[in-house]
Amino acid sequence: MGKKVKENMTRRDFMKKVGKAAAAVSVASAVPGLAKPARAAQRGYVLIGYTDPSTGPLAGLGAPTPWVNARVEKAIEKLGGVYIKEYGKKVPVKFKVVDTESSPTKAADVASRLILNDKIDLMLTMYTPDVVNPVSAVCERYQMPCIGVGCPIDPWVEGGPYQWSFEAHFSVDAITNVFIGMWDEIAAKTNKVIGVLFPNDADGIIWTKIFNKKLPAKGYKMVDPGRFPFGTRDFSAQIDMFKKEKVEILTAVLIAPDWATAWKQMHQQGFKPKIATIAKALLFPADMVALGGNLANGLTTEIWWSRYHPYKSSITGETPMELCNAWTKETGKQWNKPVGLTYGGYEMAYDVMKRAQTLDKAMIRDAIAKMDLMTLFGPIKFNEKHYCEIPLVGGQWVKGKDVPWDLEIVYNKNHPQIKKTAEMIFPLPY
The missing domain is CATH 3.40.50.2300 (Response regulator)
Structure with a gap:
């Protein structure tokens, strides 16, 4: 973060x-x-x-x-x-x-x-x-x-x-469990190929280690283009690999500006995963607005607190x-x-x-x-x-009624006391 x-x-x-x-x-x-x-x-x-x-x-x-x-x-x-x-x-x-x-x-x-x-x-x-x-x-x-x-x-x-x-x-173990839990719910409608964007920092290194251990055990294939520095302006190489490997599930742990760069380039280059679950970058409503257009619609992420x-x-x-x-x-x-x-x-x-x-x-x-x-x-x-x-659940950004973007709770299996407020939109609406 x-x-x-x-x-x-x-x-x-x-x-x-x-x-x-x-x-x-x-x-x-x-x-x-x-x-x-x-x-x-x-x-x-x-x-x-x-x-x-x-x-x-x-x-x-x-x-x-x-x-x-x-x-x-x-x-x-x-x-x-x-x-x-x-x-x-x-x-x-x-x-x-x-x-x-x-x-x-x-x-x-x-x-x-x-x-x-x-x-x-x-x-x-x-x-x-x-x-x-x-x-x-x-x-x-x-x-x-x-x-x-x-x-x-x-x-x-x-x-x-x-x-x-x-x-x-x-913990990283808890957040990765939430991410995998959300994917498990829609896995049958995908090829279970996951593309990852993990930077060359402490988060990227530990997420790589944990996902390398967890994903194969759950029947997922991980496509990892490797680490990259903060402020990367061109994600073409990563996008090409994702397209070649037919990635349908995308995940990343990025700061908001880097995610915005990557997501916009993915749209421009015709890479459209069925679900995108992103840590860290999707924290604030303003970050969703900054993506522009409808690019925030359907993005999934972690929720460590909500009004619900x-x-x-x-x-x-x-x-x-x-x-x-x-x-x-x-x-x-x-x-x-x-x-x-x-x-x-x-x-x-x-x-x-x-x-x-x-x-x-x-x-x-x-x-x-x-x-x-x-x-x-x-x-x-x-x-x-x-x-x-602290309790951790899964959320999804959707178009709001009184605000541009609102965050709904769509996954709560580890903490059912925190009620879901919506069903997950799947696949991503392009």
Whole structure:
């Protein structure tokens, strides 16, 4: 999801950069004359730091944050805050949102400042390994309890083991199961030949490995033209191979601009698969509009949250539909998946402080480990490796009634509690 750390940068190099960024902040905070914030026990409220991709290539994921932040802070205020034993009373809960600029180095820098300068009580970090992994690393360094949301499990686990950091999202195994599940439903109407577009990044490599293992066992043939870099402008070679091998099922894990380039060229060159199931690139309604014409019609993808989910806010009791209606009414924008996932991250942070009832970092960490919470995006309960997988279903973009494009739930076999809202359109309508 989003731009990656440079390919030639090893994990050791990256961790060195994280360490240098944190060390620089540590030195700066110790310079005489620089103002320091009061300690938590003196300020009269709980302070939760939130590293958010407000700008940069991941800014779409961070767009709902100001709205969600204001809504949750207001709701917590109505509840009177949380009881903290160091104060002997209920105190307000405040969130300090800082922009990571979608940069791993910047994410490490702002996380260090939140810990050393702002002296936060808990860290919340969201969206993609580019943001969540470096923040988790900084929190491990400074023994700061940290909740991560929206980073795929596989690349996050690689940065562990963790003592202070936790993560909630989906695994690559889960998303590939959803994709294959959707194909199984229409496989009899195809030749079961699948063409893949996997780039030369961490996602592309792990998806190739998993599909090479899973697809033959299910009777599918995989046609793989090989890895390619971000920003590829000509997919003619891949398209020629797909046509030659008679590919009828297409899948990819691409950023939105690269998918738009590939899909438009496929139409121009006469390659028309019966189904196209794409990860990562089909996140926002605006991305569907950007494809132009009817090119978004019938595209299938993963759904990690929707306005149709059957859960409720643990803070206010409102449903996903009610939250989305409020979002649209107050912002004039169509609902999108980050609205609910961001809200759920705030739910988790509030729940931890409400149960911990202390500013002691180890006890706050233990409260995260013992979390058993039903959030707006589903149940959260961390395992011994500090992660929790959220429910994942399959969706399809179709023409909307009041909006250009709407996302419907068309596959739910792994999570039947999340009801289907439409039957899958098959084959793709050209």
